[in-house]
Amino acid sequence: MMHATTGRLAGKVAIVTGAGRGIGKGAAKALAAAGARVALASRSEGPLAELAAEIRDLGGYALALPCDVGVRADVDRVVTTTAETYGRIDILVNNAQSWGPPGAKAVAPPPTAFEELPEEWWDHTFQTGVKATFYFCQAVFPHIKGHGGKIINFGSPAAVAGRPGMVDYGANKEAIRGLTKSLAREWGPYGINVNVICPVVETDALREARQREPNRAEAALETVPMRRLGDSDRDAGPLVVFLASPESDYLTGHTFMLDGGRVMI
Amino acid sequence: MTSVAESHRASHSGQQFRGRVAFVCGADTGISHAVAQALAARGARVALAVVGKSAPAKAVAPSIDGGALLPIDLRLPDSVNAAVTGARAACGPIEILVNCTEAPIEKSFLETDETHWRELVQVSLFGVFRVTQLVIPEMIERGFGRVVNITSDAGRVGGAGQAIDAGCAGGVIAFTKTIARELARSSITANTVCCGPMDDQTAKPGAAGDSEARLRSIPLRRLGQPSEIGAAVAFLASEEAGFITGQTLSVNGGTSMS
Numbered sequence: 001m002m003h004a005t006t007g008r009l010a011g012k013v014a015i016v017t018g019a020g021r022g023i024g025k026g027a028a029k030a031l032a033a034a035g036a037r038v039a040l041a042s043r044s045e046g047p048l049a050e051l052a053a054e055i056r057d058l059g060g061y062a063l064a065l066p067c068d069v070g071v072r073a074d075v076d077r078v079v080t081t082t083a084e085t086y087g088r089i090d091i092l093v094n095n096a097q098s099w100g101p102p103g104a105k106a107v108a109p110p111p112t113a114f115e116e117l118p119e120e121w122w123d124h125t126f127q128t129g130v131k132a133t134f135y136f137c138q139a140v141f142p143h144i145k146g147h148g149g150k151i152i153n154f155g156s157p158a159a160v161a162g163r164p165g166m167v168d169y170g171a172n173k174e175a176i177r178g179l180t181k182s183l184a185r186e187w188g189p190y191g192i193n194v195n196v197i198c199p200v201v202e203t204d205a206l207r208e209a210r211q212r213e214p215n216r217a218e219a220a221l222e223t224v225p226m227r228r229l230g231d232s233d234r235d236a237g238p239l240v241v242f243l244a245s246p247e248s249d250y251l252t253g254h255t256f257m258l259d260g261g262r263v264m265i
Numbered sequence: 266m267t268s269v270a271e272s273h274r275a276s277h278s279g280q281q282f283r284g285r286v287a288f289v290c291g292a293d294t295g296i297s298h299a300v301a302q303a304l305a306a307r308g309a310r311v312a313l314a315v316v317g318k319s320a321p322a323k324a325v326a327p328s329i330d331g332g333a334l335l336p337i338d339l340r341l342p343d344s345v346n347a348a349v350t351g352a353r354a355a356c357g358p359i360e361i362l363v364n365c366t367e368a369p370i371e372k373s374f375l376e377t378d379e380t381h382w383r384e385l386v387q388v389s390l391f392g393v394f395r396v397t398q399l400v401i402p403e404m405i406e407r408g409f410g411r412v413v414n415i416t417s418d419a420g421r422v423g424g425a426g427q428a429i430d431a432g433c434a435g436g437v438i439a440f441t442k443t444i445a446r447e448l449a450r451s452s453i454t455a456n457t458v459c460c461g462p463m464d465d466q467t468a469k470p471g472a473a474g475d476s477e478a479r480l481r482s483i484p485l486r487r488l489g490q491p492s493e494i495g496a497a498v499a500f501l502a503s504e505e506a507g508f509i510t511g512q513t514l515s516v517n518g519g520t521s522m523s
Contacts, residue, residue, distance in 0.1 A: 189484070225445065226510065256512070
């Protein structure tokens with residue numbers, strides 16, 4: 001059941017991108033469980049509608065807003081609709097990210113040698129990552145600057161530590177981390193906290209990669225001190241709620257590694 | 266979704282740490298009090314061990330009702346042992362350990378001497394080692410534990426007038442990362458919380474205070490409240506934060522970022 005009137009995020013409105021699956025879904029569910037009204041944005045229309053219905057069935061408030069986060073007009077429409085429907089915006093979770101060949105069904109492209117990386121892949125990764133984050137942050141600012149708010153971005157431990165075969169992804173994720181720190185300083189005076197989570201969480205992308213290269217996945221798990229992957233509901237959701245709640249009001253510009261101790265900065 | 270809502274309900278109704286015992290030790294300051302209060306408010310039985318006279322901490326005693334208030338001298342292994350034993354006897358096996366190290370006396374490095382170094386290292390570094398070594402075996406046995414060490418941002422970015430304290434803080438951060446790696450497979454997490462500019466009522470006369478220039482240097486334009494350190498510790502000590510370990514969380518209004 002939801003806590004729309006009593007939860008610690010009661011009265012707050014959140015936009016979650018990439019909410020159709022994985023971390024975005026876990027974050028949206030956790031925010032709704034804590035009482036926030038959530039606008040779910042993603043390309044995957046079906047899963048989005050299902051999640052919105054699931055949250056509403058449990059007494060929460062959810063709005064499914066299909067969109068391409070890499071298209072500015074779509075982003076503006078999501079933000080405007082959210083503000084019109086719920087009357088305010090307090091929390092923005094920039095979780096959506098595609099990479100690899102534009103339009104591909106696969107959620108995780110195979111490792112690609114940098115010298116062979118097509119420019120369109122590079123552009124697609126940046127467009128749906130740091131550029132989408134840029135679009136959403138700019139679009140929500142007029143709605144949150146008056147009362148403050150929380151922006152939660154997503155980087156990657158693989159980007160912080162560096163990893164071969166996904167240079168575009170790493171460069172883009174570190175760009176998001178750079179954006180986070182500078183924006184935290186710039187919007188701090190408005191009472192807007194901007195933080196970034198770097199997760200290692202079981203997602204469709206990771207599942208695909210594991211099926212493709214089980215040995216590599218096994219070796220990768222050995223580098224996680226906790227010897228497990230994170231879980232969208234159990235691990236990612238609560239961290240997003242913490243960063244969205246007043247309990248983290250003095251925390252900004254921080255990189256939160258959610259990775260079982262793999263990368264310690 | 267039920268589990269998310271249930272755990273949220275539990276944390277919201279002040280029962281998040283019901284049945285858990287927390288040992289909070291350190292200087293008798295606003296920070297350790299706020300941490301004890303934050304954990305107690307969420308249902309933990311808190312044993313608060315404070316350095317020096319135990320009288321001032323009595324102000325915080327009612328809020329840790331059902332817990333214990335103990336004296337500790339972190340320089341003396343016997344005293345540390347007595348405090349940990351006393352906490353166990355009063356509250357039960359310790360599953361959450363919070364070490365709060367001392368606030369520094371500002372002094373340029375060249376003005377410090379061996380006596381000052383030894384005093385600070387004994388408390389802020391050896392003290393953390395002593396307490397942690399006594400508490401961890403029981404956590405391993407129980408297959409659950411949360412260690413949160415509170416220190417200063419000087420350990421990450423340095424701080425003029427805090428050479429020895431920053432050295433200890435850096436040591437605490439590296440120590441915490443290492444035990445995080447050693448204990449991860451026992452489902453014990455270890456993280457550090459670094460305090461930024463705080464409004465903790467222990468600021469020394471003549472210290473920077475909350476002058477306008479100082480506040481302008483803080484992105485969030487204000488000092489932090491001890492309760493905000495308490496909230497960060499409560500999050501890291503929660504079951505929900507079980508996949509977060511070896512991390513250094515600067516609760517500092519954005520003054521430094523890594």
